[in-house]
Amino acid sequence: MSAHTHTPEDFKPRSREALADPRLRANFRATMDFLVERRAAQFADPAEYARLRDLGEAIRRHALANLPELLEQLERKLAQRGVQVHYAETIEEAQEIFAEIAGCHGARIMVKGKSMVSEEIGLNQAMEECGVECIETDMGEYILQLDGDRPSHIIMPAIHKSKEDIADIFARHIPGAGHTEDVNELIGIARKALRRKFGQAQIGVSGVNFLVAETGTLVLVENEGNGRMCTSVPDVHIAITGIEKVVEKLEHVPPLISLLTRSATGQAITTYVNLITGPRRPGELDGPREMHLVLLDNGRTQAYRDERFRSTLQCIRCGACMNHCPVYTRVGGLTYGTTYPGPIGAIISPHLQGLGATRDLPTASSLCGACGEVCPVGIPIPELLMRLREAARHPVDESGHPPLRGQGAAASQLERLAWKGWRILYSNSRLYRIFAWLATRLRWLTPARQPGWTQGRTPLRPAPHSLRDLLAARRREQAALQAAAPSARRSGAGTG
Amino acid sequence: MITSLKQRRARDNILSRLRAAPQSAQEAVPDVAAYYREAPVVTAGSKVERFIEQATYWHAQVVEAGVDAWPEAVLKVAQDKQLRRILLGRDSPIGDALGRVLPPDWTTWYQGDWPLCKPHLFDEVDAGITSTVAGIARTGTLVLWPGAAEPRTLSLVPPVHIAVLFASSLHETWLDAATVGNWSARMPTNVVLVTGPSKTADIQRLLVYGAHGPCELVIVLVHDEPAGRGTT
Known part of the structure; x- marks a missing residue:
């Protein structure tokens, strides 16, 4: 009944419960399809x-x-x-x-x-x-x-x-x-x-x-x-x-x-x-x-003081964004744990309740863009979702905007380190070559369970050969072919 | 008056936060008239015909009547639906004409203060009759302008609402009605646009009429337009 009995913090476990409830999913699917058709x-x-x-x-x-x-x-x-x-x-x-x-x-x-x-x-x-x-x-x-x-x-x-x-x-x-x-x-x-x-x-x-x-x-x-x-x-x-x-x-x-x-x-x-x-x-x-x-x-x-978020307040509360949202249709409104669920909820709730509690909500989107397309007052919802994801991950905003409430709530030291490592690797060609050589040879060491990824997908694993190696191999092959059949090429060129 | 210091402070804080925000590039002034001017023109039928079609679509019952015979048309509706306890506004513009035709023992005049009326109104009335200030052809909508002559609850609480609409007051859109009627300069306490009877689809999306307001809406459409039914 009140906004406080459910909380957005357990959005993820509640989504899993909702997904496992076939009756709830059927109800939502049917209602959303109905509303989508009526609007169309x-x-x-x-x-x-x-x-x-x-x-x-x-x-x-x-x-x-x-x-x-x-x-x-x-x-x-x-x-x-x-x-x-x-x-x-x-x-x-x-x-x-x-x-x-x-x-x-x-x-x-x-x-x-x-x-x-x-x-x-x-x-x-x-x-x-x-x-x-x-x-x-x-x-x-x-x-x-x-x-x-x-x-x-x-x-x-x-x-x-x-x-x-x-x-x-x-x-x-x-x-x-x-x-x-x-x-x-x-x-x-x-x-x-x-x-x-x-x-x-x-x-x-x-x-x-x-x-x-x-x-x-x-x-x-x-x-x-x-x-x-x-x-x-x-x-x-x-x-x-x-x-x-x-x-x-x-x-x-x-x-x-x-x-x-x-x-x-x-x-x-x-x-x-x-x-x-x-x-x-x-x-x-x-x-x-x-x-x-x-x-x-x-x-x-x-939301008003920061021009990048002001358009959130254009909303007229029609609910079209949720009716068209593939995530909302599957998990239902109660899962969000906020007064306003769905895409509009994901972009307004961080301002109402702070990013600390709501940091998972902007990630509850495949960024398919349907919400932005059907919004009757042109709110660029996918863009706002991206900005909020960024704000949740970065405690300090580099563009000089004052921080949002709960800014950086989803920041992770491990993720920061990973990106730092990636930057070093990708900006140094010798290091990168060593890395690629090692990754392709040691690919059998990649774990089969990769938290956050393998819950719904097959494990990530480096390819057996890097693109650079494949190209080099192809070049060698072509050179060998040319060397083996010089006359055929010459006669071919002559009749062309 | 409840204006504590705290609320004064809240107001000042909110407004000063809004003022401190960076100004957005001056937004274009919205041109509503231009949109409606260029909107696709509906040409099928006359305004009256479109109104009837739309109102019927929204589940209102439309009864057409001539300019001299409309009170009799109202009487016939009351007879057909066996409405024996009918409520009317004391100073309603249609009150006199109806008072002459409806049997006195069927009619009650809305009067006195509200607390005295409440039980009577909620439990003992079959229908309320009101006038309308305009009709909107595009959506089959009635414009009610409740006030001292016709209280708000007259068109809301009784299970049947009978509205008398003069065809000469039909407009294409409600923007037209508001512009021609100069609403913004003379807003009463309550304007209600009514399209069909009260309804809900809150249970399994199944449509049910008579949620909280009238279960039935009967529109007595009076043909008072100068050139008869053909005008648009």
């Missing part, structure tokens, strides 16, 4: 897609280039609309803000729409510790919360559960729910149970897809209607998101939403697009009386 149908015309993607990228880059100014403009607009803005540098600060607001209202129940940033700050657990029940209302997230499980995909959180699993979970945890495997009935049970909670909750929590600086508007897309419930029914609405989600103008939103929903689930538009601009005004009969926006940093300024 939406972007059937590559030229149109390229134009829309360029526009989306331009909008996000323009927003990031002016981020501090846009945040200030947003803050002013929101203040005019009566929305209280809170900044949090860390997860703990964000939790405190929630606890304080809940305390002010004596809240016991919070209903929450789908929000990845609330997962990032471990909101449910933090609220539980203050005696507030924080209820997930997205159907997928609700199922997981009942079962004490975690989301495995940012758009389809419960894809690792079958309807039989869910039937059991409901029968066990929802009072009065019978055992049924009919999907319509299952959703009906959850709908009824959650409606009661919407009516009781004092506070509604939501995420945000985009913030519009010009108007002070929060944009929220969804299919289920729980986002509308959480932001309309309780007396207090708290929205939480990262500082990077702001765009300048309202007109920038339609193209981004088009890219987001088509990339995420292959829908031209979601059922609901909410544009929320402040709490209820005089005369209105519903809507929250009080509204808060929590803007979280938690490492985002680290």
Whole structure:
């Protein structure tokens, strides 16, 4: 449930477990194929897609280039609309803000729409510790919360559960729910149970897809209607998101939403697009009386301050990169042990949690480039993965950039020595010749088990002859041939 | 107001870190209008026809009606679906016309403060009827503009949502609707774009309607466009 129960440190052992689970792999494969096809149908015309993607990228880059100014403009607009803005540098600060607001209202129940940033700050657990029940209302997230499980995909959180699993979970945890495997009935049970909670909750929590600086508007897309419930029914609405989600103008939103929903689930538009601009005004009969926006940093300024990593923050959280990732499809989302899994997780998590914990994640890629190709806002994900791998291996950055948190966490003395040796060998021809001579003669000494390599591949072993030797041998052979048949060559040349 | 010193400091730290970062080369200002101008032109059918096709695709039920007979069309929907407890906005622009046609014992006017309404709204209403400020042909989307006249929950909580849409308010894209309607200068507390009934595919990717919002969306499309159905 919280970001802290799973950790990215044991990514490798968990990948092995996941790979050995045929049901999990089948679930993921089928879902990813489904999402990949749905997206492809939406972007059937590559030229149109390229134009829309360029526009989306331009909008996000323009927003990031002016981020501090846009945040200030947003803050002013929101203040005019009566929305209280809170900044949090860390997860703990964000939790405190929630606890304080809940305390002010004596809240016991919070209903929450789908929000990845609330997962990032471990909101449910933090609220539980203050005696507030924080209820997930997205159907997928609700199922997981009942079962004490975690989301495995940012758009389809419960894809690792079958309807039989869910039937059991409901029968066990929802009072009065019978055992049924009919999907319509299952959703009906959850709908009824959650409606009661919407009516009781004092506070509604939501995420945000985009913030519009010009108007002070929060944009929220969804299919289920729980986002509308959480932001309309309780007396207090708290929205939480990262500082990077702001765009300048309202007109920038339609193209981004088009890219987001088509990339995420292959829908031209979601059922609901909410544009929320402040709490209820005089005369209105519903809507929250009080509204808060929590803007979280938690490492985002680290990605921002270094231009080589800034494009990480262009992300609109569609999940297309994970749907198309051969590694993610095989190991599943839970394996990563981070709030954001897959390729986007591998490039954002090192900034949020430091490279110490996340050093293996950038290596969880074959660099096939699919993630970069399908990214609707043009984030060069493979390049960023390479840069993070480099940062994890080198404690000091030679280009003079300030070090990342956990920089050099994967540095290895042995590897450094190996490269040093390689450099000496390859820059000294006499040494190299001796090395090649020895390597080809002593090849029978190479071990059959080579850690890190032979787990999935045949052992590396030098060839019996070096290229230099082979070429020399061939030259000798040709010379011998010429010497043996001079007349044949001469007559051949004459008739040509 | 909750603005502790700590949060003030957090804000200043974050903004100063952002300002200290090297400036990226000035990014081009995105030209959204140019993209839509050059986007492939949809020519199949009129705007009305495209709207109906899209809305139907998204599982909304579209009922067409003439400019004088639409309240009767709403009544017929209520009769066919046996909706006996219908909620309406007190000052809704369509309230008067509907009040004259719908049987009084079927209708309830949304009024009073929210805590008093909650149980009634959640458990005792069959349908909510709202107006719309615009429709979007390309995606079959309704634009709702809830406010004092039509509360937000009117189109959200009842299991059936009936929306009255005037064909003259159809636009091709939602950028058009926002530009023509000058939204950015007059944003209300809540604008909702609605495309079909509430839905989820969270269990094994199987599509189910009526997740948290309405299970059914009925659009009464009023043909008030000057040249009838042929206009684009």
